[in-house]
Amino acid sequence: MSNIRKVAELAGVSVATVSRTLKSPDIVSPRTRARVLAAVSEADYKPNLMAVQFRSRRTRNLVVLVPTISNTFFARVIGGIQQAAQQQGYSVLLCNTLGREDAERGYASMVTTRQADGVIQLRAYNPFAADAYADTALPMVNACEVLDSPPCPTVKLDNRAAARTLTEHLIDLGHRRIGMIKGPRRSPLTRDRVAGYCDALEAAGIALDERLLCPGDFTPHSGFNAAGMLLACDGRPSAIFCESDEMAIGAIKRVKQAGLSVPGDISVAGFDDITFASFSDPPLTTIAQPAEAFGRQAVSLLIDTLEGRCESPRHVILPFELVVRGSTGSKP
Amino acid sequence: MSNIRKVAELAGVSVATVSRTLKSPDIVSPRTRARVLAAVSEADYKPNLMAVQFRSRRTRNLVVLVPTISNTFFARVIGGIQQAAQQQGYSVLLCNTLGREDAERGYASMVTTRQADGVIQLRAYNPFAADAYADTALPMVNACEVLDSPPCPTVKLDNRAAARTLTEHLIDLGHRRIGMIKGPRRSPLTRDRVAGYCDALEAAGIALDERLLCPGDFTPHSGFNAAGMLLACDGRPSAIFCESDEMAIGAIKRVKQAGLSVPGDISVAGFDDITFASFSDPPLTTIAQPAEAFGRQAVSLLIDTLEGRCESPRHVILPFELVVRGSTGSKP
DNA sequence: TTGTAGGCGTTATCAG
DNA sequence: CTGATAACGCCTACAA
Numbered sequence: 001m002s003n004i005r006k007v008a009e010l011a012g013v014s015v016a017t018v019s020r021t022l023k024s025p026d027i028v029s030p031r032t033r034a035r036v037l038a039a040v041s042e043a044d045y046k047p048n049l050m051a052v053q054f055r056s057r058r059t060r061n062l063v064v065l066v067p068t069i070s071n072t073f074f075a076r077v078i079g080g081i082q083q084a085a086q087q088q089g090y091s092v093l094l095c096n097t098l099g100r101e102d103a104e105r106g107y108a109s110m111v112t113t114r115q116a117d118g119v120i121q122l123r124a125y126n127p128f129a130a131d132a133y134a135d136t137a138l139p140m141v142n143a144c145e146v147l148d149s150p151p152c153p154t155v156k157l158d159n160r161a162a163a164r165t166l167t168e169h170l171i172d173l174g175h176r177r178i179g180m181i182k183g184p185r186r187s188p189l190t191r192d193r194v195a196g197y198c199d200a201l202e203a204a205g206i207a208l209d210e211r212l213l214c215p216g217d218f219t220p221h222s223g224f225n226a227a228g229m230l231l232a233c234d235g236r237p238s239a240i241f242c243e244s245d246e247m248a249i250g251a252i253k254r255v256k257q258a259g260l261s262v263p264g265d266i267s268v269a270g271f272d273d274i275t276f277a278s279f280s281d282p283p284l285t286t287i288a289q290p291a292e293a294f295g296r297q298a299v300s301l302l303i304d305t306l307e308g309r310c311e312s313p314r315h316v317i318l319p320f321e322l323v324v325r326g327s328t329g330s331k332p
Numbered sequence: 333m334s335n336i337r338k339v340a341e342l343a344g345v346s347v348a349t350v351s352r353t354l355k356s357p358d359i360v361s362p363r364t365r366a367r368v369l370a371a372v373s374e375a376d377y378k379p380n381l382m383a384v385q386f387r388s389r390r391t392r393n394l395v396v397l398v399p400t401i402s403n404t405f406f407a408r409v410i411g412g413i414q415q416a417a418q419q420q421g422y423s424v425l426l427c428n429t430l431g432r433e434d435a436e437r438g439y440a441s442m443v444t445t446r447q448a449d450g451v452i453q454l455r456a457y458n459p460f461a462a463d464a465y466a467d468t469a470l471p472m473v474n475a476c477e478v479l480d481s482p483p484c485p486t487v488k489l490d491n492r493a494a495a496r497t498l499t500e501h502l503i504d505l506g507h508r509r510i511g512m513i514k515g516p517r518r519s520p521l522t523r524d525r526v527a528g529y530c531d532a533l534e535a536a537g538i539a540l541d542e543r544l545l546c547p548g549d550f551t552p553h554s555g556f557n558a559a560g561m562l563l564a565c566d567g568r569p570s571a572i573f574c575e576s577d578e579m580a581i582g583a584i585k586r587v588k589q590a591g592l593s594v595p596g597d598i599s600v601a602g603f604d605d606i607t608f609a610s611f612s613d614p615p616l617t618t619i620a621q622p623a624e625a626f627g628r629q630a631v632s633l634l635i636d637t638l639e640g641r642c643e644s645p646r647h648v649i650l651p652f653e654l655v656v657r658g659s660t661g662s663k664p
Numbered sequence: 665t666t667g668t669a670g671g672c673g674t675t676a677t678c679a680g
Numbered sequence: 681c682t683g684a685t686a687a688c689g690c691c692t693a694c695a696a
Binding site (some may be wrong): 013014015016017020027028029032051054055056057 | 665666667668669671672673674
């Protein structure tokens with residue numbers, strides 16, 4: 001491996017001159033520059049980034065904490081993160097946490113051990129809680145599912161408004177008993193969406209029936225099971241609002257398995273607008289989220305934080321859009 | 333940030349002793365060890381990994397080159413990679429290449445610039461082709477879609493046998509005109525699967541009809557479009573073999589849109605057995621691949637290569653399984 | 665414009 | 681068993 005010293009010898013200059021030639025070519029004389037560049041290419045010299053990072057005390061690595069990479073929504077977010085990071089000269093260290101807080105803390109410590117400069121957390125948990133970051137800004141951005149009192153910049157959807165919009169769509173179709181397949185209890189994201197659901201019911205003068213709220217875990221399987229519960233309860237809902245398209249796809253399967261039709265007997269709506277949403281049968285009515293934008297925004301906020309630039313707003317709300325397809329229809 | 337020197341002062345020993353206490357506690361006297369450990373915790377000392385990496389000339393980072401992270405099959409592979417890497421003390425630098433070779437070469441150069449120790453490439457392209465790695469083993473493992481003359485360890489499926497098995501299943505159901513929605517032309521993976529498809533046809537005495545081979549790009553959209561082509565061709569197939577579940581899901585949508593039923597009029601089979609395969613309507617007959625195992629195997633092969641251990645076989649073939657569900661049925 | 669030299673934090677070598 | 685010291689490769693005052 002050729003290092004800067006070899007190049008210097010080859011060019012007959014000092015290492016400082018080589019370094020300068022590479023970093024600010026204009027402050028060395030044209031003749032020297034030419035000689036150095038020739039030596040660089042002759043030696044096939046590539047700066048050792050490990051050394052550069054060590055010296056500059058910055059790795060330009062970002063840790064991404066994702067609950068499950070197999071979730072197609074998160075996969076898109078990560079795609080956005082990767083793209084933005086690369087554009088700004090950063091690399092992405094991917095960590096699949098499966099929602100385990102000890103794992104998250106472990107990965108977050110990659111920042112304290114200087115393997116990475118900052119963290120993008122896609123879940124509502126602060127893995128630095130124990131650490132002291134009194135003096136400097138917490139090197140973290142919280143995106144998608146966001147803490148209630150975030151100690152750092154955030155990127156999220158107005159989940160409450162989105163859920164309200166979707167619920168209103170169902171109410172407009174004549175539905176009065178609307179089931180909801182939620183995310184895990186205690187999640188701020190789910191709480192906000194339930195609030196939006198309640199907002200819509202209340203505005204329409206529909207009483208809340210707690211039995212129509214079933215928890216899931218965002219997977220198709222959990223949607224399938226939760227739909228089974230809803231079908232079994234007396235006063236069966238005529239519409240089901242799922243907190244993710246994956247659960248909606250599971251729910252539709254369950255509804256069909258019960259010999260009912262979607263949306264003929266029961267309307268089903270999802271959330272996220274994943275690719276499969278439009279290929280489902282029937283195609284899913286859903287709330288589209290700008291998944292890649294979540295990732296890109298998170299990256300710029302984090303890099304702003306890391307580099308001390310904080311002009312940009314610290315708490316970003318991204319827009320959603322109601323996408324009406326065939327899985328929802330008038331109340332039978 | 334407290335460094336080893338501070339700890340040494342605090343404990344009243346030399347930095348060497350601190351380093352030794354942390355690395356091999358048994359070679360320092362119990363008294364010293366206690367003093368050092370006390371100082372370590374008092375100073376809340378965390379070794380600076382950048383420095384460690386710099387000195388050891390190893391980052392313990394692995395670059396993963398993935399064509400599209402949004403593909404659920406690759407997402408699972410990455411999950412396996414991440415899990416195995418973490419267990420072995422490595423981190424994963426994720427790079428979404430979108431199949432662009434310049435991007436792949438750029439990311440691969442993270443190894444030559446010492447940001448990472450090795451590369452896991454999930455596509456049939458050698459991003460190091462230009463580089464000279466004569467003396468030492470190429471720090472790469474090629475998994476999933478594998479080069480024909482791989483310059484490194486590989487992990488793959490016996491794609492030819494798998495495609496043959498699936499095609500035979502369709503032939504057993506009485507199908508004689510079997511369409512195939514392939515991957516991109518020129519891909520070794522697709523070529524092998526087409527070969528397996530041909531093997532099965534030939535064994536059954538069915539002549540190959542080139543018009544029944546349609547290329548796609550593994551997305552549901554491309555499956556949808558390709559199915560449209562197949563439906564339009566004269567001598568329409570009674571079964572369609574898709575090279576990915578995602579394309580199969582797209583194909584099913586197209587078949588239904590044409591007013592035909594699956595499998596009543598046309599059988600459709602996929603490949604991969606993604607989660608959505610069993611939630612499709614009808615549920616997909618497919619070839620199950622051990623996605624996470626691809627990732628785990630790739631990681632161990634790569635680490636073996638990097639650490640000079642090469643006992644394990646260099647070219648691993650992973651098992652597949654035919655999963656028969658409702659999307660395939662007897663020829664009408 | 666160019667060279668010299670110190671230091672980033674750690675570990676390994678070599679004495680004591 | 682422990683301490684002093686020299687690297688690792690690079691950048692940047694400071695000096696010439």
